[in-house]
Amino acid sequence: MMGSENQEGGEAHLQASREEMESLVLDGDDGRDHIGNSITSQSYANYRSAMTTLSSSFAASHHPLSFPTPADSDPLLSPPSPQPPLLKSPNSPKPRTTATDDPHHLDPPSYADVVSSPLDDNIEANGGSESPSQHSENSASSFSRSPFSSSDYLEIVVSNPQKEAESSKNSIVPGNNAYVTYLITTKTNISDYGGSQFSVRRRFRDVVTLSDRLSEAYRGFIIPPRPEKSVVESQVMQKQEFVEQRRVALQKYLRRLAAHPVIKKSDELRVFLQVQGRLPLPTSVDVASRMLDGAGKLPKQLFGDSRSVMGPQDVVQPAKGGRDLLRLFKELKQSVANDWGASRPPAEEEDKEFLDKKQWLHDLEQHLTNASKQAEALVKAQQGLSDTMGELGLAFIKLTKFENEEAVLNTQRVRAADMKSLATTAVRASRYHRGLNAQTVKHLDTLHEYLVLMLAVHNAFSDRSSALLTVQTLLSELSSLHSRAEKLETASSKIFGGDKLRIRKTELKDTIRVTEDAKGCAIREYERIKENNRCEIERLDSERRTDFVNMLKGFVTNQVTYMEKIGIEWTKVAEETNRYAKETA
Amino acid sequence: MIPTQLQRSGSGSTQSPRSPSSQEPFLSVSVIDPAKMGNGVQAYISYKVITKTNLPDYQGPEKIVIRRYSDFVWLRDRLFEKYKGIFIPPLPEKSTVEKFRFTAEFIEMRRQALDIFVNRIASHIILQQSEDLRIFLQADEQTMERARSQEIGIFKKKPADLMQIFKDVQSKVSDVVLGKEKPVEESTPEYEKLKRYIFELEDHLGEAQKHAYRLVKRHRELGQSLSEFGKAVKLLGICEDNALGKVFSEVGDKAEIVSVKMQREAHHLLMNFEESLKDYVRAVQSIKATIAERANAFKQQCELAETIKFKEIDLNKLRLTRSEKLADAEREYDVLKADGEEATRRFEAIVQLMNEEIVRFQEQKTLDMGLAFHEFAKGQAHLANGIAEAWRSLLPKLEACASS
Numbered sequence: 001m002m003g004s005e006n007q008e009g010g011e012a013h014l015q016a017s018r019e020e021m022e023s024l025v026l027d028g029d030d031g032r033d034h035i036g037n038s039i040t041s042q043s044y045a046n047y048r049s050a051m052t053t054l055s056s057s058f059a060a061s062h063h064p065l066s067f068p069t070p071a072d073s074d075p076l077l078s079p080p081s082p083q084p085p086l087l088k089s090p091n092s093p094k095p096r097t098t099a100t101d102d103p104h105h106l107d108p109p110s111y112a113d114v115v116s117s118p119l120d121d122n123i124e125a126n127g128g129s130e131s132p133s134q135h136s137e138n139s140a141s142s143f144s145r146s147p148f149s150s151s152d153y154l155e156i157v158v159s160n161p162q163k164e165a166e167s168s169k170n171s172i173v174p175g176n177n178a179y180v181t182y183l184i185t186t187k188t189n190i191s192d193y194g195g196s197q198f199s200v201r202r203r204f205r206d207v208v209t210l211s212d213r214l215s216e217a218y219r220g221f222i223i224p225p226r227p228e229k230s231v232v233e234s235q236v237m238q239k240q241e242f243v244e245q246r247r248v249a250l251q252k253y254l255r256r257l258a259a260h261p262v263i264k265k266s267d268e269l270r271v272f273l274q275v276q277g278r279l280p281l282p283t284s285v286d287v288a289s290r291m292l293d294g295a296g297k298l299p300k301q302l303f304g305d306s307r308s309v310m311g312p313q314d315v316v317q318p319a320k321g322g323r324d325l326l327r328l329f330k331e332l333k334q335s336v337a338n339d340w341g342a343s344r345p346p347a348e349e350e351d352k353e354f355l356d357k358k359q360w361l362h363d364l365e366q367h368l369t370n371a372s373k374q375a376e377a378l379v380k381a382q383q384g385l386s387d388t389m390g391e392l393g394l395a396f397i398k399l400t401k402f403e404n405e406e407a408v409l410n411t412q413r414v415r416a417a418d419m420k421s422l423a424t425t426a427v428r429a430s431r432y433h434r435g436l437n438a439q440t441v442k443h444l445d446t447l448h449e450y451l452v453l454m455l456a457v458h459n460a461f462s463d464r465s466s467a468l469l470t471v472q473t474l475l476s477e478l479s480s481l482h483s484r485a486e487k488l489e490t491a492s493s494k495i496f497g498g499d500k501l502r503i504r505k506t507e508l509k510d511t512i513r514v515t516e517d518a519k520g521c522a523i524r525e526y527e528r529i530k531e532n533n534r535c536e537i538e539r540l541d542s543e544r545r546t547d548f549v550n551m552l553k554g555f556v557t558n559q560v561t562y563m564e565k566i567g568i569e570w571t572k573v574a575e576e577t578n579r580y581a582k583e584t585a
Numbered sequence: 586m587i588p589t590q591l592q593r594s595g596s597g598s599t600q601s602p603r604s605p606s607s608q609e610p611f612l613s614v615s616v617i618d619p620a621k622m623g624n625g626v627q628a629y630i631s632y633k634v635i636t637k638t639n640l641p642d643y644q645g646p647e648k649i650v651i652r653r654y655s656d657f658v659w660l661r662d663r664l665f666e667k668y669k670g671i672f673i674p675p676l677p678e679k680s681t682v683e684k685f686r687f688t689a690e691f692i693e694m695r696r697q698a699l700d701i702f703v704n705r706i707a708s709h710i711i712l713q714q715s716e717d718l719r720i721f722l723q724a725d726e727q728t729m730e731r732a733r734s735q736e737i738g739i740f741k742k743k744p745a746d747l748m749q750i751f752k753d754v755q756s757k758v759s760d761v762v763l764g765k766e767k768p769v770e771e772s773t774p775e776y777e778k779l780k781r782y783i784f785e786l787e788d789h790l791g792e793a794q795k796h797a798y799r800l801v802k803r804h805r806e807l808g809q810s811l812s813e814f815g816k817a818v819k820l821l822g823i824c825e826d827n828a829l830g831k832v833f834s835e836v837g838d839k840a841e842i843v844s845v846k847m848q849r850e851a852h853h854l855l856m857n858f859e860e861s862l863k864d865y866v867r868a869v870q871s872i873k874a875t876i877a878e879r880a881n882a883f884k885q886q887c888e889l890a891e892t893i894k895f896k897e898i899d900l901n902k903l904r905l906t907r908s909e910k911l912a913d914a915e916r917e918y919d920v921l922k923a924d925g926e927e928a929t930r931r932f933e934a935i936v937q938l939m940n941e942e943i944v945r946f947q948e949q950k951t952l953d954m955g956l957a958f959h960e961f962a963k964g965q966a967h968l969a970n971g972i973a974e975a976w977r978s979l980l981p982k983l984e985a986c987a988s989s
Contacts, residue, residue: 360824363823363824364821364824367817367820367821367823367824368821370817370820371814371817371818371820371821373817374810374813374814374816374817375814375817377810377813377814378807378810378811378813378814380810381803381806381807381809381810381811382807384803384806384807385800385803385804385806385807388796388799388800388802388803389800389803391796391799392793392796392797392799392800395789395792395793395796396793398789398792399789399790399793402785402786402789406778406782406785408778409944409947409948411947411948411950411951412947412951414951415947415950415951415954415955418951418954418955418958419954419958421958422958422961422962425962429965545825545829546987548821548825548829548833549829549832549983549986549987550987552818552832552833552836552983553980553983553984553986553987555836556836556839556976556979556980556983557976557980557983559972559973559976560973560976560977560980563969563970563972563973563976564969564970564973566965566969567966567969567970567973570962570963570965570966570969571962571966571970573958573962573966574959574962574963574966576962577955577956577958577959577962578959579955580952580955580956580958580959581956581959581960581963
C-alpha cells in the first residue's frame with residue numbers, strides 16, 4: 001500500500017505544484033511510513049516492537065522526584081547518595097524524531113513547549129532550572145543534549161550488535177556457538193564512575209547476570225524487569241529483526257535501571273557499564289547444578305551436622321535461589337502449614353496499609369491492562385484513518401490527471417482543478433494524522449511502561465513474602481527446638497547415660513543459639529525489605545501521578561495541535577468550493 | 586424536492602405553446618416517507634412521491650402517489666427504450682444482501698438516490714415531457730401495477746442484452762482480425778476517444794468510491810475505539826485520588842464526545858460524499874448503456890445497408906431477366922430503402938443527442954462534484970475544529986494538574 005503510494009506520488013508530481021511535488025515524493029522517503037506500516041499491517045507483537053522503536057528514542061519516563069532515605073543504613077544497601085534530591089532522568093525524549101525526516105512537517109508554534117517533552121515539563125514542575133522548550137536530538141547514537149551541571153545523569157546507548165564465536169573447546173555442545181555482543185556506551189557525571197564517557201561490549205548472558213545480582217542485592221525494591229530470554233536462542237539469533245528488537249529492549253532496560261534513584265548508584269550496574277572484558281559479577285548457576293549441589297549436602301544436614309543449621313548469613317537470601325535443599329524443604333513445609341494448617345502462622349503480615357495497597361495495585365494493574373489494550377486499538381484505528389485518507393487523495397490525484405489529459409470541455413478542467421485541491425489536502429491531512437498517531441503512541445506508551453512495572457512490583461512483594469516465610473520457618477523451628485530442649489530437661493533427671501545426654505543438651509543449646517541469631521537476622525531482613533517496599537511504593541505513587549498527568553496532557557495537546565492544523569486545511573478547501581454550495585442552495 | 590424550472594431550449598422549442606399566464610410553468614417532485622410494507626420474504630419499502638405542478642397535463646396543484654422501487658425501474662426502462670441517445674439518470678442498485686435491505690441507513694440512501702433520479706428526469710428538457718413520467722407521477726396504484734407487470738417481460742432483458750450487444754461488437758472485431766468482413770463498428774477518432782474516456786473514467790471513479798466508502802468505515806472504527814478508550818481511561822481514574830481522578834474522568838468523557846462527533850461525520854460523509862461518487866459511477870454506467878444502444882443502432886443501419894445492396898443486385902438481375910417477380914422485388918426494395926433511411930435517421934438522432942448529452946453531463950458533473958467536495962471539506966473541517974475545541978477545553982485543567 002505504501003509502495004503504491006510511492007508510484008502514485010511519482011506520477012502525480014508532474015501535475016502538482018512544486019511544493020506539493022516535494023511533499024508527495026517525500027512519501028516514499030519518509031521514515032514514518034515504516035513505523036506507521038508496522039502498526040496497522042502486522043500483529044500485536046510487531047506493534048509492540050513499533051512502540052519500542054518509537055519510544056527507544058526517548059528514555060524511560062520515570063522521573064525520580066525525591067530520593068527517599070531508607071530507614072537505616074543497612075550495609076546491604078548501597079549508601080544513599082549525598083546528592084540533592086533532584087535527580088534527572090538522563091534522556092529527554094525527542095518529541096518528533098520522525099518529524100525531522102519531513103521538512104514539511106511544521107512545528108506547531110502555539111504548543112511547542114508542551115508537545116516537545118513531557119519530562120521537561122516534569123522538571124519545571126519540580127523547580128528544575130531547565131526551560132521546557134529544550135529538547136534534544138536523541139537519535140540512536142548522538143548525545144547532543146547539554147545537561148545542567150547541578151543534576152546527575154546517566155545516559156546509555158546500546159548499539160552495534162556483532163556476532164562473535166565462542167571457542168568450542170569449553171562447551172559441551174559441539175559446533176557453532178555464536179553469540180551476539182552489543183556495544184554499550186555510557187555518558188555520565190556521577191562521581192562514582194570516575195569518568196564521563198566509556199563503552200563496553202556485553203552479551204545477553206551478562207545482562208541476565210546483572211539482573212539476577214540486582215534482584216539479590218535489592219530485595220524489596222521495584223526493579224525494572226529485564227528483557228526475556230528467547231526459547232530457541234541459537235536459531236532466533238540469526239534473524240536481523242530479532243537482534244534489533246533485543247538491542248532496543250536492552251537499551252530500554254538499562255535506561256530504566258539508570259532512572260532508578262537507588263539502582264543507578266549500584267555497584268552492579270556500574271561494574272556492568274564500565275568494566276572492560278569479562279563481567280566481574282558472580283554468574284547465576286542454573287537450577288540443575290544448584291539442585292545437584294544441594295542434594296549432595298542434604299545427607300549431612302539430615303544427620304545433624306551442626307553446619308546444617310541456617311546461619312545468619314544465609315538467612316538474608318531467599319531459599320529459592322540457593323543450594324540449601326533442606327532449607328527449601330523446611331520453608332515449603334512452613335508455607336503449606338500456613339495455608340492448610342489448623343493454627344495461624346507464627347508471624348503474620350499485619351500491616352493493613354500494606355494489604356490495602358496491595359489490593360489497590362492489583363486493581364490498578366487490571367485497569368492498566370485494559371487501558372493499554374484500548375490504547376493499542378485506538379492507535380490502530382487512527383492509523384487506518386490516515387492510510388485510507390491518503391489512498392483516497394491519491395485516487396483523486398489519478399482522476400485529476402486523467403481528466404486533464406482527456407479534457408475536451410473546459411468544465412472538465414474546472415472539475416479537475418477542484419479535485420486536485422481536494423486530493424492534495426486529503427494527502428496532507430493523511431500525513432498530519434500519521435504524525436498525530438506517532439505522538440499518540442509515544443504518550444500512551446506510558447501505560448505499557450507501567451504495566452511492565454507492575455511485574456516488578458510483584459517481585460518486590462514476593463521478596464517480602466519470602467522473607468516473611470523465612471522468619472516464620474525459623475520461628476517454627478525455634479519452637480520445636482525449645483520443646484525438644486524441654487523434653488531433654490525432663491528426661492535428663494530420669495535416665496542414666498548422663499554424658500551423652502549432656503552432650504546432646506549442649507548441642508541443642510548451641511543449635512538454639514544459632515537459630516535465635518538467624519531468627520534475629522531474618523526479622524531484621526524482613527523489616528528492611530518492608531521498609532524498601534514502602535519507600536518504593538511511595539516513589540512509584542508520586543512518579544505515577546506525574547507520568548500519568550503528563551501522558552494525558554501530551555495526548556490531549558497533540559490532538560488539539562494536529563486537529564487545528566487539519567481544520568485549517570479543510571476550511572481552505574471548503575471556502576474554495578463554496579460557490580457550489582451557493583448555487584444549489 | 587428541488588423545484589425545477591422547465592427549460593426552454595433555445596434552438597426551437599419542443600413544447601407546445603402555452604396559454605399566456607403570469608406564472609412560470611414548474612414541476613417539482615419529492616420522494617419521501619419510506620415505509621415498510623408486507624411481511625417476510627415479500628416485504629418491501631414504499632415511498633410517497635409528491636408532485637407539485639401547474640402543468641395542464643398534470644393533475645395539479647399537488648398529487649401524491651405511492652410507489653415502490655420496481656416502479657422506478659419501470660420508468661427508467663421505458664425511458665431507456667424510448668429516448669435512445671439520452672443518458673437516462675441512474676437508479677440505485679437492487680440490494681443483493683438480504684440483511685441490509687431494511688437498515689435505516691440503506692433505506693435513507695435509497696430514498697435520497699430515488700429523489701435525485703426523479704428530479705433529474707423532471708428537469709431534463711426532453712425527458713420531462715415523457716408520457717411515462719406522467720403516468721409514473723400521476724397514475725393510481727393499480728394502473729401503475731398493471732403497467733409495471735406488463736412491461737416487465739419485454740424490458741427486463743437489459744443487463745443480458747447489454748452483454749450481448751458488447752459481445753456482438755467484439756465478435757465483429759474479431760471477424761475483421763480474421764480477415765472476414767468489414768467491421769460493423771463505428772470508429773471515428775472522436776468517438777473512439779469518448780468511448781475510451783468513459784470506460785477509463787468508470788475505473789478511476791470506482792476506485793475513488795471504494796476508498797470513500799472505506800473512509801466512512803474508518804471514521805466509524807475510530808469513533809468506536811475512542812469511546813472504548815475513554816471508558817478505559819475513566820476506569821484508570823478510579824484508582825487515583827480526587828484531583829487526578831477527576832482529570833481522568835473528564836478525559837474519558839471528552840473521548841466519548843469526540844467519538845460521537847466522529848460517528849456523525851461518518852454518516853455525513855456517507856450521505857453527501859460517498860453517495861455522490863457512487864451516483865457518478867452509476868451515471869457513467871448509464872452512458873455505457875447508451876453507447877451500447879448507439880452501437881446497436883449503427884449495426885442495424887449497416888446491416889440494412891448491406892441488405893439493400895444485395896437487394897439491388899437481385900433487382901438488377903430480375904430486371905435483366907424480366908421476371909414477373911420484379912414488381913414484388915421492387916416493392917420489397919422500396920420498403921427496405923425506407924427502413925434503411927429510418928435506421929440511418931435513428932442512428933443520427935442518437936449521435937446528435939449524445940453530443941448534447943455529453944456536454945450537459947460534464948457540466949452537471951462539475952457542479953455535482955463541486956458540491957460533493959465542498960461537503961467533504963466542510964464536514965472534515967467541522968470535525969477537526971470540533972475535536973480541537975473539545976480537547977482544548979481540558980488543557981487548563983491538565984496544565985494545573987501537571988504543575989501542582
